[in-house]
Amino acid sequence: MVWFKRDLRVYDNPALTEAMKEGPVIAVYVLSHEQWDKHDVSPAQRALIVGQLHSLEKKLAELNVPLLVKVGDCFDSVPGTLARLIKEYSVTSLYFNREYEVNERRCESAVEQSVKLLGAEVFAFHDACMVVPGSVLSLKGEPYKVFSAFKKAFIAGYGFKARPVAYFPGSQPVIDVSSDLTELQCIGYDSEWLQQWPAGEAEAHDRLERFMDVASRDYKATRDIPGVPGTSQLSPYLAVGALSTTQCMTTALMANEGLLDGGNEGIACWINELIWREFYRHVLFHNPEVSMNQPLKKETDLLPWRNDQADFQRWCDGNTGFPIIDAAMKQLVTTGWMHNRLRMITAMFLTKNLFIDWRLGEQFFMRHLVDGDLASNNGGWQWCASTGVDAAPYFRIFNPVSQSKRFDPDGTFIRKFLPQLASLNAKDIHQPSLAQAKKLNYPEPMVNLSESAGRTKLLFKNLTQPTVPDEVRVG
DNA sequence: TATATGTTGAA
DNA sequence: TCAACATAT
Numbered sequence: 001m002v003w004f005k006r007d008l009r010v011y012d013n014p015a016l017t018e019a020m021k022e023g024p025v026i027a028v029y030v031l032s033h034e035q036w037d038k039h040d041v042s043p044a045q046r047a048l049i050v051g052q053l054h055s056l057e058k059k060l061a062e063l064n065v066p067l068l069v070k071v072g073d074c075f076d077s078v079p080g081t082l083a084r085l086i087k088e089y090s091v092t093s094l095y096f097n098r099e100y101e102v103n104e105r106r107c108e109s110a111v112e113q114s115v116k117l118l119g120a121e122v123f124a125f126h127d128a129c130m131v132v133p134g135s136v137l138s139l140k141g142e143p144y145k146v147f148s149a150f151k152k153a154f155i156a157g158y159g160f161k162a163r164p165v166a167y168f169p170g171s172q173p174v175i176d177v178s179s180d181l182t183e184l185q186c187i188g189y190d191s192e193w194l195q196q197w198p199a200g201e202a203e204a205h206d207r208l209e210r211f212m213d214v215a216s217r218d219y220k221a222t223r224d225i226p227g228v229p230g231t232s233q234l235s236p237y238l239a240v241g242a243l244s245t246t247q248c249m250t251t252a253l254m255a256n257e258g259l260l261d262g263g264n265e266g267i268a269c270w271i272n273e274l275i276w277r278e279f280y281r282h283v284l285f286h287n288p289e290v291s292m293n294q295p296l297k298k299e300t301d302l303l304p305w306r307n308d309q310a311d312f313q314r315w316c317d318g319n320t321g322f323p324i325i326d327a328a329m330k331q332l333v334t335t336g337w338m339h340n341r342l343r344m345i346t347a348m349f350l351t352k353n354l355f356i357d358w359r360l361g362e363q364f365f366m367r368h369l370v371d372g373d374l375a376s377n378n379g380g381w382q383w384c385a386s387t388g389v390d391a392a393p394y395f396r397i398f399n400p401v402s403q404s405k406r407f408d409p410d411g412t413f414i415r416k417f418l419p420q421l422a423s424l425n426a427k428d429i430h431q432p433s434l435a436q437a438k439k440l441n442y443p444e445p446m447v448n449l450s451e452s453a454g455r456t457k458l459l460f461k462n463l464t465q466p467t468v469p470d471e472v473r474v475g
Numbered sequence: 476t477a478t479a480t481g482t483t484g485a486a
Numbered sequence: 487t488c489a490a491c492a493t494a495t
Contacts, residue, residue: 224476344476383476395495396477403477450479457495 001089003082003096003111004029004067005104007127007241008052009201010059012165014125019095020063020169026089026177027060027067029053030081031187034074039103040363044193044336044370045239050184051191051199052240057179059201063171069184075107079114086118089177093120097127100284101374102291130154130246130278131161133285143286145389150279151272155260165250196335197236197370204237208248212255212267219266226328226339227412232270233337235371238277249274280379283389290378293359295387303459305357314446315350316364318418321437321445323429324404325349327417334417336370341407347384348398353452355459358385386460394460397453404430418442 002019004027010016019025036046057067070081085091094115098108112122126132136153137143144150211232222230237243252271256263260271284290295301314320318329328342338346343365350361362381366372382388408414411429415422420440421429428436437444 341476348477392476393495397495398476399478453478454495461495 001025001082001086001091001094002027002065003094004056005096005099005241006239007097007244008049008056009204009242009244010056010063011168011201011205012127012244012247013097014127014163014166015095015097015123016065017166017169018123018125019093020065020172022093024172024175025065025095026085026091026175027056027065028070028082028085029056029067030070030072030078031184032072032074032077033187038074039374040366040372042336042366042368042370042372043190044197044368045236045372046187046189047191047193048197048199048236048370049240050187050189051194052242053184054181055200055202055242057181061179063169064174065172066175066177066179068177068180071183071187075103076110078107079110082111083114083118086115086120091120093123095123095125097125099128100133100281102288126163127166127241127244127246129281129285130163130249130274131157132163133282135161136282143282144279147276147279147390150282151275154275154278158260162249163246165246193336193370197337199242201242204234204243207232207234207237208243208251212251215252215266215270216255216264217266220269223269224341224407225413226331226342227408227410227416231340235373235376236337239371239373245274245277276379277376281375283379284375287389290382291374295358295385296382296389297387297391299463300385300387303463306355307357307360308354311354311446312350312356312360314443315346315354315356315361319443319446320349321443322349322400322404323411323414323418323421323432323442324400324408327414330417332365332368336368338365338369339413341403343380344384345398345400345403347381348392349400351381351385352397352456353400353447353449355452355456358382358387395457397456399449399453401431401449 002016002025007013007015053069060067068085072078072081082094086094099105115122131154136150136157144153211234218230222228234243234248238245249271252267252274256267259268261268287296289296316329318326320326325346328338328346331342332338347361350356351358358381362377365377369377379388383391386392386394410426414429420442421432424432424436432440432442434444
């Protein structure tokens with residue numbers, strides 16, 4: 001039996017390939033609303049998972065592998081559900097790919113125990129990383145805390161550490177079990193999202209192929225411009241496992257003469273992003289705090305993060321009075337996705353200008369992102385909040401207006417998501433005057449950027465060097 | 476994956 | 487006047 005999780009694909013799926021070597025296989029997927037709620041899985045991602053399960057059922061059927069979808073109450077019900085199936089179908093061994101989040105690891109251990117008690121064997125594989133997490137260590141045997149050092153070691157070891165692409169399994173003889181997705185039919189989800197983010201491995205592969213063309217020409221120049229669709233947009237497919245990072249890297253390497261660094265500028269730049277994803281997954285593997293709402297830099301939890309509901313709501317709703325922020329938040333809520341440059345700008349604004357707890361922003365993103373992934377989302381937020389490993393230095397605070405002028409120079413992106421500002425010229429659109437704002441019924445800026453950034457710098461500075469600030473020192 | 480501010484020197 | 491550069495946060 002193969003237990004599917006966030007690896008909803010038949011190509012490059014080590015657990016599936018290995019299981020099918022040994023004998024007749026049935027596939028199972030267990031889901032629960034409560035677990036989705038607890039992990040803040042967005043409606044967009046729920047739809048993509050449901051769609052992907054339907055698509056997976058068809059792909060597996062071509063291999064004569066039946067898929068059983070079981071709906072349980074929560075994580076705790078997973079071992080029992082699997083145990084029931086193991087008894088019902090006289091299963092002798094369970095195959096699955098590992099996950100590294102704390103809850104997922106606990107769940108896997110519980111499953112392993114209960115399966116072994118039944119006398120069945122367990123075979124676990126790695127599919128979510130390009131190299132096994134825990135295998136990229138410094139000479140002192142410690143995990144890397146700085147991306148550039150991690151990248152160097154990752155590249156140096158890639159040749160002998162990289163997980164090979166799992167070969168495509170041949171179909172098995174027809175067995176006397178048929179697919180059963182009836183419990184999946186009862187799962188409520190909003191199928192509208194599937195229009196924007198169609199499910200299916202074929203869709204993911206198409207997008208990868210199309211992107212490689214664009215990447216090699218324009219990625220370096222356009223990847224930071226939210227008004228241009230210059231990024232791969234593959235993250236939703238990576239998040240549900242319709243595609244693996246190994247497949248992405250293999251494709252990129254083929255287009256770059258096997259070079260992990262250098263060669264084609266655009267492709268090398270994208271490979272760098274794939275390594276960031278890998279880095280954050282390794283960081284999550286080594287640091288359980290990532291899965292437990294705690295900062296990697298412990299001392300930053302002493303910062304007096306504000307818990308201002310009204311201000312937080314304005315950020316969520318895109319009513320901050322800063323066009324680039326507001327347009328970005330509209331993009332998130334309406335499309336389930338936000339451009340990476342904008343994720344940094346909005347996160348930096350929430351944490352450094354509004355000084356609101358990064359965890360509120362992290363959760364809001366998870367609740368709306370179709371590509372929500374704990375490791376990547378938490379990594380990005382802790383980078384922006386300066387609470388993580390290799391985080392942005394606390395004094396390097398983005399100015400949303402400067403960023404807007406630099407990365408959305410003619411206001412194309414702002415105009416798309418804030419049509420009320422469409423009439424403003426390229427100069428004014430980044431920061432409408434009070435008169436323009438009033439006329440267009442657009443909110444005034446909710447904070448003074450330099451004052452708020454200055455306060456945050458001071459709070460961080462006092463955290464690391466606790467001294468009386470100059471301003472209140474006498475003499 | 477920064478920004479604000481101040482200095483310098485060419486025009 | 488302003489680009490180029492240095493520097494502090």
